[in-house]
Amino acid sequence: MNAAIIGLGLIGGSFARDLRETGFASRIIGVENNPAHAKLALNLGLVDEIMPLAQAARSADLVLVAIPVTATALVLKDILDAIGSAAVVTDMGSTKHGICLTVAGHPRRGRFVASHPIAGTENSGPIAALPGLFRGKLGILCDTEKSDPDAVQLVRAMYDAVGMRLLTMDSDNHDRHVAYVSHISHITSFVLATTVLEIEKNTTTIFELAGSGFESTVRLAKSSPDMWTPIFMQNAPFVCEALDAYIRNITRFKEMIERGSGKELHTTMEQANEIRRVLSGMNGNGTTQGSTIVNKERAE
Amino acid sequence: MNAAIIGLGLIGGSFARDLRETGFASRIIGVENNPAHAKLALNLGLVDEIMPLAQAARSADLVLVAIPVTATALVLKDILDAIGSAAVVTDMGSTKHGICLTVAGHPRRGRFVASHPIAGTENSGPIAALPGLFRGKLGILCDTEKSDPDAVQLVRAMYDAVGMRLLTMDSDNHDRHVAYVSHISHITSFVLATTVLEIEKNTTTIFELAGSGFESTVRLAKSSPDMWTPIFMQNAPFVCEALDAYIRNITRFKEMIERGSGKELHTTMEQANEIRRVLSGMNGNGTTQGSTIVNKERAE
Numbered sequence: 370m371n372a373a374i375i376g377l378g379l380i381g382g383s384f385a386r387d388l389r390e391t392g393f394a395s396r397i398i399g400v401e402n403n404p405a406h407a408k409l410a411l412n413l414g415l416v417d418e419i420m421p422l423a424q425a426a427r428s429a430d431l432v433l434v435a436i437p438v439t440a441t442a443l444v445l446k447d448i449l450d451a452i453g454s455a456a457v458v459t460d461m462g463s464t465k466h467g468i469c470l471t472v473a474g475h476p477r478r479g480r481f482v483a484s485h486p487i488a489g490t491e492n493s494g495p496i497a498a499l500p501g502l503f504r505g506k507l508g509i510l511c512d513t514e515k516s517d518p519d520a521v522q523l524v525r526a527m528y529d530a531v532g533m534r535l536l537t538m539d540s541d542n543h544d545r546h547v548a549y550v551s552h553i554s555h556i557t558s559f560v561l562a563t564t565v566l567e568i569e570k571n572t573t574t575i576f577e578l579a580g581s582g583f584e585s586t587v588r589l590a591k592s593s594p595d596m597w598t599p600i601f602m603q604n605a606p607f608v609c610e611a612l613d614a615y616i617r618n619i620t621r622f623k624e625m626i627e628r629g630s631g632k633e634l635h636t637t638m639e640q641a642n643e644i645r646r647v648l649s650g651m652n653g654n655g656t657t658q659g660s661t662i663v664n665k666e667r668a669e
Numbered sequence: 670m671n672a673a674i675i676g677l678g679l680i681g682g683s684f685a686r687d688l689r690e691t692g693f694a695s696r697i698i699g700v701e702n703n704p705a706h707a708k709l710a711l712n713l714g715l716v717d718e719i720m721p722l723a724q725a726a727r728s729a730d731l732v733l734v735a736i737p738v739t740a741t742a743l744v745l746k747d748i749l750d751a752i753g754s755a756a757v758v759t760d761m762g763s764t765k766h767g768i769c770l771t772v773a774g775h776p777r778r779g780r781f782v783a784s785h786p787i788a789g790t791e792n793s794g795p796i797a798a799l800p801g802l803f804r805g806k807l808g809i810l811c812d813t814e815k816s817d818p819d820a821v822q823l824v825r826a827m828y829d830a831v832g833m834r835l836l837t838m839d840s841d842n843h844d845r846h847v848a849y850v851s852h853i854s855h856i857t858s859f860v861l862a863t864t865v866l867e868i869e870k871n872t873t874t875i876f877e878l879a880g881s882g883f884e885s886t887v888r889l890a891k892s893s894p895d896m897w898t899p900i901f902m903q904n905a906p907f908v909c910e911a912l913d914a915y916i917r918n919i920t921r922f923k924e925m926i927e928r929g930s931g932k933e934l935h936t937t938m939e940q941a942n943e944i945r946r947v948l949s950g951m952n953g954n955g956t957t958q959g960s961t962i963v964n965k966e967r968a969e
Contacts, residue, residue, distance in 0.1 A: 489880065491882075507880075549865060550874070551878065551882065554882060558886050559937070559938050561853070564911065565853070565944070566944060568911060568914050580806070582789065586858050590945075591942055601926050626901050631902055634902070638894035645791075647875050
């Protein structure tokens with residue numbers, strides 16, 4: 370199969386590696402605006418050739434759009450206009466509702482499958498592409514009832530090839546849940562970096578005093594502004610709702626410290642400790658969580 | 670040498686492992702209020718025996734106090750009263766000013782060396798003790814001019830034995846810098862866990878959607894409330910100053926999203942990206958930072 374990958378960064382480049390390695394794609398066409406990245410992707414063997422967008426779309430059986438979400442929304446209609454009648458298009462964006470809206474009512478809407486692989490690192494560009502990045506991670510397919518069954522099947526097979534588990538949910542729920550779990554943690558990390566760089570003016574002190582805890586908490590602040598600016602803008606309502614709750618909670622935390630309410634602080638942190646059990650896959654009664662599907666998600 | 674370790678948790682237990690392994694201590698006496706932890710520490714071979722505090726202090730050449738900072742402040746005078754004339758006491762607390770105040774003017778103040786090993790994990794108890802936890806990490810000695818030179822020398826040798834680099838600074842500066850770099854990142858992580866558990870009521874959804882980014886950002890929220898409550902209380906002025914800046918910055922970030930100021934958001938995140946260079950040990954002009962000592966730190 371011919372796959373075209375639009376955007377040869379962390380996600381697109383990692384898919385390029387795995388789709389070739391697993392034999393899912395026999396030929397990989399890259400589309401990349403940044404000439405240095407295009408050259409690097411060729412040199413690294415991520416893609417077989419670089420083409421302009423429309424030509425790549427016409428030549429591919431499967432088109433993966435792995436560019437910032439605003440850019441995805443801009444080019445998706447053009448891609449659907451250009452592809453062959455049996456070809457399939459999927460995107461990798463971290464927001465889904467706005468992207469789905471841009472192709473709502475498009476005559477070829479059925480050839481598009483909205484998806485989101487929840488995987489990544491804080492690095493970017495073709496150099497950040499990692500083999501096996503997606504293995505064991507979760508992918509989400511959205512609004513699959515609006516896609517043709519064979520298109521959904523192909524995208525499922527692609528995620529399966531790179532070793533991802535899959536959930537389906539509607540795009541609005543997707544955006545709410547990822548705002549609550551993923552987007553907010555990127556913002557708290559960006560703001561931590563901003564704040565520490567601001568108040569600890571001597572960066573050598575930060576370097577010297579940073580323990581592994583600080584490094585872990587601030588890791589996401591190294592992420593790409595090109596990728597995250599459009600995500601926060603597109604998902605503003607849910608992101609701001611999450612931030613309101615966060616700001617309320619951190620203000621309360623500060624007030625407990627100011628008041629010297631040790632007991633309240635202790636209780637608050639004990640409750641936060643619950644995240645250990647949640648992330649280990651144990652639910653409240655100590656049993657392992659099943660692969661329960663996200664609430665309000667719909668069966669295909 | 671006989672070492673007594675007060676508190677056999679993550680830090681005390683890890684020192685027990687390394688001081689024995691390196692031959693720095695030939696006999697290790699443990700003091701531990703929690704009977705289950707005391708038994709576990711014996712079973713794990715962390716300590717040779719368990720003794721009451723005063724007896725342990727009398728029997729040791731070096732006493733390490735590795736308990737929460739409020740508890741340290743409570744027992745430090747008793748320990749100084751009990752030790753032999755040549756014995757040395759050091760603590761491991763993440764705040765230093767309050768602890769130093771409690772022994773200011775004590776006739777044996779010179780036998781105490783205030784210290785802080787910047788190392789740890791989010792786990793606690795003797796089971797969390799790790800060999801090699803301190804290797805390559807930074808330790809800080811505070812107000813060393815108030816300690817006898819031979820006492821400072823012994824504590825230096827101890828940190829050297831476990832592989833730590835050392836800085837010296839005054840306790841007030843220490844508390845300010847660790848509030849700005851370490852304490853604030855624990856709070857942002859605790860509050861992230863609190864917020865996500867609050868707004869994403871279905872914990873299975875958190876489990877399913879949590880990527881490695883969320884896990885990294887929220888890791889410190891698993892830390893011990895017993896340890897962190899007293900730290901935040903003792904270091905309240907500097908911690909609240911850092912939190913004020915953080916709350917101001919996250920509120921600004923939210924307002925940029927609400928206003929749809931993509932350009933401002935992008936610039937803010939680009940500036941936050943600077944943390945990558947700072948943590949990699951590169952300064953502004955791209956050269957590697959020397960082992961410059963923290964500002965306002967004083968040479969011994």
